[in-house]
Amino acid sequence: LILNMSSWLVTKCPLSKHQARMVTKLRIYSTFILNGNCIIFSLFFLSYGKYLGVTTGSNAMLVAIADAIGPREQFEPVFQDGSTALLGVNNCFLSADPHSGDVLFTSQQAKSEEMVTVSIDVHNLYI
Incomplete structure (x- = not known):
């Protein structure tokens, strides 16, 4: 599964041409884990070889620094x-x-600005 973050970021943040070119190269793969009644998944940032996670503190930024999956590297899709x-x-x-271009986990409500597009690349689908 590929999280299409590139188009989401381009629509949410005003980017320079260089930033837009870099963002369109993002390839983020995920793995799914069934946890009770919900699906939890992790995101692997192919360009850096790291898992994406949420930083501690008030800014709660999305960063690619983890070598392994822990609680901060798990995300729950809400439909x-x-x-x-x-x-x-x-x-x-x-x-x-939209001002800094930072990707954060700070909104307590899922409004239109928080909606993402998830697409499946069937050539890389492993079950």
């Missing part, structure tokens, strides 16, 4: 009205700061 938002370990939803 609402045909859209999807990602819930982090801090019980906040993924969103982007």
Whole structure:
């Protein structure tokens, strides 16, 4: 599964041409884990060879620094009205700061700004 973060970031944040070129190269793969009644998944940032996770503290940024999956590297998809938002370990939803371009888990509600597109690359689908 590939999280299409590139188009989401381009629509949420004003980016320079260089930033837009870099963002379109993002390839993020995920693995799914069934946890009770919900699906938890982790994100692997192919460009850096690290797992994406939520930083501690008030800014709760999405960063690619983890070598292994822990609670901060697990995200829960929340489905609402045909859209999807990602819930982090801090019980906040993924969103982007349009001024800084930072990707954060700071919104306590899933509004239109927090909705993401998830697409499946069937050539790399392993079951």
